[in-house]
Amino acid sequence: MSVDTDIRKADRPSKPLYARMKEDLVRRILRGDWRPGELVPSETALAQEYGVSVGTARKAIEELAVERLVLRQRGRGTTIAKADERSKPFRFYRLHYGNSVQPIFSVKYLSVKSARASAAEARALGIARGSAITRVERLRGHDGIPAVFERLAVREDLCPDAAAIIGDLQPASFYTMLERSFHIIVPHVKEQVQVAMADERDAEVLKVAVGSPLLEVTRQGYALNGEVVELRQMRAVPSVHYSNTIGGPSSPPAG
Amino acid sequence: MSVDTDIRKADRPSKPLYARMKEDLVRRILRGDWRPGELVPSETALAQEYGVSVGTARKAIEELAVERLVLRQRGRGTTIAKADERSKPFRFYRLHYGNSVQPIFSVKYLSVKSARASAAEARALGIARGSAITRVERLRGHDGIPAVFERLAVREDLCPDAAAIIGDLQPASFYTMLERSFHIIVPHVKEQVQVAMADERDAEVLKVAVGSPLLEVTRQGYALNGEVVELRQMRAVPSVHYSNTIGGPSSPPAG
DNA sequence: CAGTGGTCTAGACCACATC
């Protein structure tokens, strides 16, 4: 039976039933009981399995849906959300070139290699200094113009053989690849935006002068269990801007 | 009776009952039936008034709560959210100095005056060129160091006598002032972040060299009815960064 | 067609804030 611990007699002081049920469902998703794109049991089936009313099961599933972990479709059923469904329009990729509305940039891989985590990387990733990581350099362009230079780092303990796999696939979507190749779901990211000065590598790749100002976005990608799995630094030419919207009908929860 | 149109026999094809009820509640908030901080009728009272079940009324109110228009407190009741409740930790103010977690900056008003909207301002505000607006300059500092130079513009047709009122109050929170002095609620903003070069005024105020790179955040503030009421440009010294979090438990809906 | 999620109802009990 898939419910290891009876959610009805847990915790002290006990959380609401639907909350415990939700946590258990997350545990099962994390364990890989259902893969992204796969159908989850129906409301009534889950209600029966957990011994709760449909309304309660519904509330648990509903919360997973607003967190975009799960996709509900009337008549079809509920599926585990795939990376592209989770990150719909601009959720993750908020960089735009000039006035263009399209966030679409071509991607070119510049390098993919295994390395050892620096002190800063180790701290940010929550691993020991010197642990194995994979470093990736990508360049995004707009109409043939270099626009965004990305440096990524992922934990090799979570993504074994990442260098080879990434080098081979050169995926347009990093999160889809993490999902398909390593069963890692990244439902949550934190970003900081600031001004940076171009170093020599930036200058070379982006065709700008060393020391010229760039827009820098630093990102930490969190896995379902809360661990940081990915670090990303994006340095963009000054004509690129970062856009964000806060509040309003149907905006997701803020951290 | 406060329900002008019977929400039960509306629209074609008709939206769900709870959605129509929600829209009607928004209409009443917009009309000012209840002021920020004031108690809204209870679930059961509203259910009775609209002739729906408590569960349905509940769903309508619940949606207003996730949009932060309304604040629900068990044992107390439901109130119209005040500006500071709506913009809780960092929802609107996402600029930080260096590594400090606190987004707290002192505020100093530099100038407040009436003016005519430029072509760009008029377009962004959805008003005619040359319409009356109020322009405000503020400086935010961190530990006595100039950090963020803000230029604001608000529509004077919506905020009559704004120049005098703002000059008089010099409010720390602009949105709280809009709410209290003009009954305008701003539940939604859009922001763009980019690199800018310091002009002469920036240089003078922020104590940097003309032409040196700054972090610029441009913001449009939307009123409840969807109109743009406020334009804001924030130019910050390079040690300031903009932070954002996407997804995860209890993140608001993304635009 | 059977099965899904979406809406809606009517009731119960509870934890909590206020007076």
Added chain:
DNA sequence: ATGTGGTCTAGACCACTGA
């Protein structure tokens, strides 16, 4: 003590999808 929102139940009907 009263009234609030929060949880939970058990049912009904509907719109839609897919075989």
